[in-house]
Amino acid sequence: MIDLDIDMRQYDCPFIDTTDDVDIAFSAVQWQLDTDDEKLETRLIAQADSMGALDDGLRALREHPNMTDCYILSKRDNVAEIGTTIEQTNAMATIQDNGGYITGPFRIENGRERWHVGFDDDQDEDRALAELERHNDYSVEGRDQFGPTTLFDLLENSDSATALLEGCRSLTETERETFEVATARGYYETPRDTTLDDLADHFDVSKTAVSMNLRRGERKILKAALTALDQLDDTETF
Known part of the structure; x- marks a missing residue:
């Protein structure tokens, strides 16, 4: 298995757009990609510097055109646990179409997103990265290759x-x-x-x-x- 640590800027992601405009960060707790409906359901922790910034960030997230659903599960001071459903982004579709899969939680802040993505062979990896370049800005920050024993x-x-x-x-x-x-x-x-x-x-x-x-x-x-x-x-x- 090939595991990539990718610093990503998607141009159609509501979380990235929100962290561009508001001083707020999101960390994924749980996620599920529905490939049939082309939607991503996610539970995240949202954290801001203040309660006001948190409210502004959640409001901006709800109003984003690619956001299907956004609701608060719990909230205390400047931290909230939220549930969301978003339209499948170009990057998500590219990873999925080229045999890739998410291997760890992602974090979004300051208009960038940290992804952990896995591939089973070099050809899938090369093809996916080449396609990602067309519509996204990214850099591979780390690459590990594990055999079955290590995994x-x-x-x-x-x-x-x-x-x-x-x-x-x-x-x-x-x-x-x-x-x-x-x-x-x-x-x-x-x-x-x-x-x-x-x-x-x-x-x-x-x-x-x-x-x-x-x-x-x-x-x-x-x-x-x-x-x-x-x-x-x-x-x-x-």
Whole structure:
């Protein structure tokens, strides 16, 4: 199986048009493509910077000409779970017609959409990408090719992968940025290429603040890794 990570801009997608006009983002939770009716039914999480922006975004989404149905399942502050039905877009039809399939949830923000698409062979992939170029703007950000053994391993250990992912998501923006800069500058190398003092100067905070941000992030990631290892051991024992 070939798995592509695609950064996509469709020109007939209501979600992309909405995130172009309003500061709102959508993350897919569940989706189903009805090829007979050429419609996509989706459940998504919509998140905006404020309640007002959320209302504006949902209003714009409902009024889009390619939107068939849009309804709120739940809503709290600046986040809502919504259900939608949209007309099949050119990109969806192209992927479907060339033997492709969605392999993971998609996210839409700032007028771009992140797709995870699978193909069974190189010819289907090449044909689909060539056709996508005619009516869409996209770039392939990542490409992986898995054999049956690797796919089985991924499926069997999906709980471990989820635990690690949730650990990464639990990092605050400050913790993540501190981690990234510290790693890029060689803080975790032996010997270290940078110090806490250097990092404090970079972020214009105290040495203590940098140390605390690193420690909090390390605890979260370590806890997630240990949880993943426990789940991995349980799977292997079973």
